[in-house]
Amino acid sequence: MTPLRAAIFDFDETMIDLEPQHAAADRALCRAMGSDYDELPASHLNASGRRIVDEIREMKTWFGWATELSELERLRRDAFDQVCRESEISLLPGVSAAVRAFEKAGLMLAITTSAVRESIEILLKRVGLFDAFPVIVDGSEVEHPKPHPEPYLLTAARLGVSPDQCLVMEDSGIGVRAAKAAGTFCVAVRNPNAKTRQDLDAADLVLDSLEDLNVADLLAQAEEAPGR
Numbered sequence: 001m002t003p004l005r006a007a008i009f010d011f012d013e014t015m016i017d018l019e020p021q022h023a024a025a026d027r028a029l030c031r032a033m034g035s036d037y038d039e040l041p042a043s044h045l046n047a048s049g050r051r052i053v054d055e056i057r058e059m060k061t062w063f064g065w066a067t068e069l070s071e072l073e074r075l076r077r078d079a080f081d082q083v084c085r086e087s088e089i090s091l092l093p094g095v096s097a098a099v100r101a102f103e104k105a106g107l108m109l110a111i112t113t114s115a116v117r118e119s120i121e122i123l124l125k126r127v128g129l130f131d132a133f134p135v136i137v138d139g140s141e142v143e144h145p146k147p148h149p150e151p152y153l154l155t156a157a158r159l160g161v162s163p164d165q166c167l168v169m170e171d172s173g174i175g176v177r178a179a180k181a182a183g184t185f186c187v188a189v190r191n192p193n194a195k196t197r198q199d200l201d202a203a204d205l206v207l208d209s210l211e212d213l214n215v216a217d218l219l220a221q222a223e224e225a226p227g228r
Contacts, residue, residue: 005165007102008155011113011120013191014171015095025080032075035063046195049172051114051139077116091127094210099132101215110135112155135159147174149182173199185222
């Protein structure tokens, strides 16, 4: 039986609910480009767990923007950081306690996200958890985003552990599929504010909140899971 050595968190909607801030940043980008955010297709407006760059690329194609993708990324990142500075930001229930419990249990911590690293670091410092996560893998560092396993395989490699030594906390269907495809033990945490109800059936455990997480019981369950 392989001992667990790491706990990996998705960021957006798993640790912090940032749907309003992301929507505001998308709207600001559309305004800057002279377009109407509400004209985007429902498949875009209701998507969850995708890389920011892929969302921007889709908007660029939909509206026919001629501006370079790198400039669109900068404009969107600036808008997101600005709206976050003006917003009250807090961790979702149970996140801080879970992080500290994993630390106490001796697990290494990391974040694997489709969002932008610079913005994540700013928010982690704001909520007092920056020092808890020595490894952060963002969407720009992988060729194949979630639901491909590459993001979690890269994170495990950065931590110096095998994927089957990792616990993953996710909120989206594509994130869960990525974690399981990588060979990790995955805990899905439902976000009550999600745009669409996520299919989390592939997860090893589904919780309504990280407040429901008992780390000692979880570690025992994960280490006894079939295939480990």
